[in-house]
Amino acid sequence: MSLPVLLFASYADAFGARTVQVPVVAPCTVADVVMAMRLLPGGDRLPDKPLVALNQAYAKMTAAVNTGDEIALIPPVAGG
Amino acid sequence: MSLPVLLFASYADAFGARTVQVPVVAPCTVADVVMAMRLLPGGDRLPDKPLVALNQAYAKMTAAVNTGDEIALIPPVAGG
């Protein structure tokens, strides 16, 4: 089982992709997804507490992730 | 002897003119000019403490007025 996670900017560079398949089994938590990502190639470049969006809204590490949810890692934003 | 005083907006309406000749003898003070203006037709419509500009800058009542100075009465401003 794996979940797709969307990547942008420096995180897309770190993983060398705009989407990675993360080997976790849903339902799980956002923290589980992030922990699994650290083991992927490039995962060592993630900060201690990366921001995560679940279905296009910022989510806590304890938030539940279900199959079909849209998950994205959000690098430090720099709009404006 | 008299000094010309520039009028604008509601003060021009009060005196019915854009300039009035005020019967004072220079050198005098801004207060002297204002006091003399109160005796002119329309002068009763001036507020207690009208703003006065001397040579295009706000002036105190005690400021000295000399022949050739540009004097103007400044109604409550409403720019913007």
Add this chain to the structure above:
Amino acid sequence: MTALPPPLPFEPAVALITEPIDLAQLIASVSHASVGAIASFLGTVRELNDGRSVTGIDYEAYEPMAHREMLAIAREAGQQFSGVRVSIVHRLGTLTVSEASVAIACAHARRAPAADAMRLVIEQLKVRVPIWKREHYTDGEWTWVDPMGTPR
């Protein structure tokens, strides 16, 4: 945030005009490669004032003094917010509802001084610059507006 290079000298541009205000032109006058933020302000004629229905406003100024005061305000903003580039234009004559009477543009490397300078300029302009407005109402009456309610 690291230090920025020293700001370039900028002579504020101020104007009193009778034609419609061109905000794009005003913004262009403060733009520069060193600029990262431009805060601007437009004052427009409102259809309602003090509950009365407005048809238009005549703006009148003591023009040479108004020009001096606007320039003084722009320079004071430049001193208080070092490096800010300020332009101000005020329209005179008769304006209808929704037309712009005043426009201010303040440009700076950073957004806080640009926005703060813009506020300083409009607040100072409202209390110091010798400009007056006569509001006309739908019932045919008119009055010289006194924002402070000073007895006349």
Add this chain to the structure above:
Amino acid sequence: MTALPPPLPFEPAVALITEPIDLAQLIASVSHASVGAIASFLGTVRELNDGRSVTGIDYEAYEPMAHREMLAIAREAGQQFSGVRVSIVHRLGTLTVSEASVAIACAHARRAPAADAMRLVIEQLKVRVPIWKREHYTDGEWTWVDPMGTPR
């Protein structure tokens, strides 16, 4: 100051675009006969950042979420400053020095809420909206900008 009539409902307009920003169009979108003040903000590409000479910036967004966050910010501004009419546009893609990356327009009957809403929107946009910028420098290097200096 007397009471103003209740504000009209206004649905904020937000957009992510790749073409150059048209501030006049943005301002027109918030204009209304009930409006007396329009505060606007332009963010522009600065030639120097952290002492490095910038040649251009690539802006990238998580577009659907960025759109949601911009709309949420505009609505929050509308709640905090009742009656304010907010439009926001952010440009994506490659921009050169002096080009505008973001524009905000906030219109209100009175100037204080218009200006305060504009500040709220730009500050919130900078911390919440998932948009990123890659700065390119004259020496050929580039970096993803991290305004908070968070270790990556």
